Amino acid sequence: MHYTFELEDKVRDYECDLQGIVNNANYQHYFEHARHEFLLAHGVSFAQLHDEGCDAVVARVEIAYKTSLRPGDEYLNKLCVKQEGIKYVFHQAIFRKSDMKLCVKGKVESVAVVNGKLSTHPALDALAALE
Helix, strand or coil, rough: CCCCEEEEEEHHHHHCCCCCEEEEHHHHHHHHHHHHHHHCCCCCCCHHHHHCEEEEEEEEEEEECCCCCCCCCCEEEEEEEEEECCCCEEEEEEEECCCEEEEEEEEEEEEEECCCCECCCHHHHHHHCCC
């Protein structure tokens, strides 16, 4: 997979469960944070889209858990986005920085609701066209 965006981060203790590994639900938070940072890095504000009548919403999430992250692990959160008809599909993966081992990979399908109707949006279309 050719990723077009990368965000570095670190696991915080409170994100882990009793087994001492990142709780599975937190990976969705990691993915969401990366998508928002991706937008900002390309001059698109999620809040401004909303103010303009466009809400990008998640329609479907698929996650495959491969290797657990632990407290203090640094990781790279990578993504690319492709447009499939009316959907914006984010392919995301998280790699442990110390050995670049794949920890989680996911596919997040998002749609744009523009003024109450499913539609595309020029700013999102441009992001999906990035190579």
